Amino acid sequence: MAASDQQGAFAGAIFDVDGVLVDSPHERAWAESLRRLMEGSWRDLAGGTSYRPERFDHDFYQEVMAGKPRMAGAQAALEAFGVPDAEAAAKEYAEDKQARVAELIDAGEFHAYPDAIRFFLATKRLGLRVATASSSRNARPMLQRIALDQLADQLGLDLPAPLRGKSLIEAVDADISGRSFPRGKPDPMIFLTAAEELGVRPAESFVIEDARSGIKAAKAGGMAGLGVARQGGEELLREAGADLVVSTLDEVDLDAMREGRLEPK
Numbered sequence: 001m002a003a004s005d006q007q008g009a010f011a012g013a014i015f016d017v018d019g020v021l022v023d024s025p026h027e028r029a030w031a032e033s034l035r036r037l038m039e040g041s042w043r044d045l046a047g048g049t050s051y052r053p054e055r056f057d058h059d060f061y062q063e064v065m066a067g068k069p070r071m072a073g074a075q076a077a078l079e080a081f082g083v084p085d086a087e088a089a090a091k092e093y094a095e096d097k098q099a100r101v102a103e104l105i106d107a108g109e110f111h112a113y114p115d116a117i118r119f120f121l122a123t124k125r126l127g128l129r130v131a132t133a134s135s136s137r138n139a140r141p142m143l144q145r146i147a148l149d150q151l152a153d154q155l156g157l158d159l160p161a162p163l164r165g166k167s168l169i170e171a172v173d174a175d176i177s178g179r180s181f182p183r184g185k186p187d188p189m190i191f192l193t194a195a196e197e198l199g200v201r202p203a204e205s206f207v208i209e210d211a212r213s214g215i216k217a218a219k220a221g222g223m224a225g226l227g228v229a230r231q232g233g234e235e236l237l238r239e240a241g242a243d244l245v246v247s248t249l250d251e252v253d254l255d256a257m258r259e260g261r262l263e264p265k
Contacts, residue, residue: 009260010224012200013123014191017134017177019066019210020228021116021168022142025104030065031056033097034077042089051081062233067211069135069184070094101138112146112168113230114155119208119249120171121157126258129173129198133190133207137178143169174198185213188221195223206262208249215240226252226262 018024035053038046056077064080065073074094078086104110123130132143146168152159163171174197181189188202195202207218210228218225219241227237227245237245244262246252256263 010126010128010204010206010257012129012131012195012198012205014131014133014194014198014205014207014218014223015116015120015172016067016207016209016211016214017132017139017143018136019230020208021112021120021132022139022146023111023113024136024138024142025101025109026136026138027058027061027066028109029097029101029104030061030073030077033093033100036100037093037096042083045084048084049082051083055081058231059233062211062236067135067185067209067213067217069181070098070137072184098138105138105141108145110142112151113249114151115249117148117151117155118157119252120168121159121163122254122257124160124163124171126254129200130171131174131176131194131198132169132172133176133194134178135184135190139177140169140175143167143172143175143177185211186216186220188217188223191217191221191223195221204260206243209237209242212236212240215242224262 015021018026034056038051064076068076071090071094075086075090078089078093083089144167148159148163148166148168148171169175174194176190176194183189191207192202195205202222206224206226208226208228209215209218215225215227215237225242227242228249229237229245229247234245251264253263253265
């Protein structure tokens with residue numbers, strides 16, 4: 001059984017967006033964009049790299065790119081595949097990916113995770129201050145399109161009156177998504193900013209993350225880390241220092257959370 005080492009009750013919950021609240025098209029866009037470049041304008045250099053389309057899978061994305069700012073993620077992927085002058089090539093890759101992810105978001109190719117919405121509403125019922133904090137500039141447009149009324153009806157949830165008629169972005173107490181910070185995850189700056197804007201101490205906050213760099217950032221900031229491993233990767237999150245790792249947020253013990261502990265049911 002894993003438990004948080006935080007003292008006292010939690011006052012704040014900080015949600016990452018991609019992979020935690022929303023099944024976003026980011027991973028798909030990164031994979032499709034790199035394949036398009038390697039088969040198009042980069043085809044002359046592709047043969048000298050270790051890139052193969054099948055190598056860009058979920059494990060690669062989680063280990064190399066997840067949780068990082070756009071340019072850092074692009075460069076990390078290109079370096080992993082041995083692309084020459086990866087730092088310079090990352091700009092074209094990042095721009096191409098952004099164009100593709102915008103297309104997918106406009107087409108509605110994303111959805112909120114049902115367990116995440118249930119857990120989000122549970123944190124609100126417990127009286128916690130709630131923030132969303134993502135390195136991605138695309139997080140906010142997705143959150144703006146998620147209508148809580150519609151989701152509550154679909155999931156058979158009782159939506160509190162103050163949240164009726166609101167989008168997910170309107171239901172949080174602070175949104176730190178898409179801001180530029182001098183240092184990205186695993187530096188804790190983004191989460192420390194979220195705690196500050198929520199008006200809570202880092203030690204009385206916990207972060208919900210699906211990426212190793214995000215868990216490392218939470219722990220570096222003195223916060224508890226709740227890891228969500230929806231498609232595997234539990235060990236990576238534990239190695240990063242997660243206080244609890246679950247495959248779905250429905251597995252979190254809400255009574256323990258009320259007392260400031262992260263434990264499974």
